[in-house]
Amino acid sequence: MTARPAFAPRWSARFGRRPMLAAGLSILGGFVLLAVLAPWIAPYDPILHSKGAELLPPSLAHPFGTDNFGRDVLSRVIWGARIDLQIAVIGVAFPFLIGTVVGTVAGFFGGWVDTVFMRLVDVVLAFPFLVLMLSIITILGPGLGSFYIAMALVGWVSYARLIRAQILVLKTQDFAVAAASLGFSRTRIMFRHLLPNALAGSLVFVMSDAVLVLLNGAAxxxxxxxxxxxxxxxxxxxxxxxxxxxxxxxxxxxxxxAIVTLAFGFSLTGDALADLMGVHE
Structure with a gap:
């Protein structure tokens, strides 16, 4: 019979005492449901122009009214959840992955490797975030693909600095020294022993960064x-x-x-996760 992990009851109890986390996850879950069920719950085609139905106020037929092209605003808000959730998730995922790898390698090896990566971080931080992002998008051309590339090229530095700081501390701990003494490879020590212990702060930052990415995408x-x-x-x-x-x-x-509510959901979830994981302690 498999024993239940000792930490499970404590984790469940702490989770149950976090109404803010439940509220945040409920908001995010609601928007995910909207995005998934959009083809079935949206009452109208979101891009279909309807001549003679322009600028109708909210009513039973159009609960959110219509726009200047006669398109149903409710349907467009529902379908918009798909794109804006995609912006928040993908816009965070690539910077997180790049920054995590760079920060882990820089913090573990130190020396000239750390110097090279940190100088690259300094170069990116020397430019205002929005200015650099807009410059990259302008060069690549308008579109979501350009936005994702710009976010990846600019947004990874925060994650790299967070992970690097954690790795610098963790690699001197007894468990890391013991792993090295047992002859484990550097790759195993970095990604199986150090990185899992260094991710807590970054995972919390992901939620607050998703708010920034969402607002940047809308902007x-x-x-x-x-x-x-x-x-x-x-x-x-x-x-x-x-x-x-x-x-x-x-x-x-x-x-x-819709933008404010989704951003609020990410923010609530991030703050609650920070408390739950003891990041602020």
Whole structure:
């Protein structure tokens, strides 16, 4: 009979006492469901123009109203969850992976390897984040692919610094010294012994970074450099509605609320995970 891990009851009890974590995960789960079920729950085609139905206020037929092209705003908000969740996840995943590898290698080997990588970090940090990201997107051309590349090239430095700092401390601990004494390879020591113990802070940072990526993605789309019309994306919806703020407030309000709510879900989850994992202790 397999014994239950001793930490499981304690972890479950700590998890159950975190209503903030439950709220954050509920918000994120709700948006994931919207994204997955969009083809079945969206009442209208999100990109279909409907002549004669332009700028209709919220009603039973169109709960969120329609935009200047007669498109149903509710349907576009629901379908927009797919793209904006994708932006948040992919926009964080690549910087996290690159920064984790760079930080682990730099912290473990030290010396000239550490010097080279950290000088590269200094070069990236010498430029304002948004300016550098916009420059890369402008060179590559508008689109989500360019946004992801820009985020990967600019966003990895924070993760690299976090992981490097943890590895520098952990590699002097007894378990790491013992692993080296047993003749384990450097790769095994780095990625099986040190890295799992260094990831807690980065995993918490992922959630707060997802908020930044989400807002950057919406901003880039607002500027016309991210997702391109007629795709349903919250930043584009806000951009297209800016000329109708006084006569059709609903076109801006609902996608704006979607951005804020999803960002709030990521923020709540990150703060609760920080408490649960003892990152702030």
């Amino acid at each position: 880039i789309s607002y500027l016309g450099l991210g997702v391109q019309p007629p795709m349903a994306e919250w930043g584009i919806m806000v951009a297209e509605a800016q000329g109708f703020l006084t006569q059709a407030w609903w076109i801006t309000l609902f996608p704006g609320l």
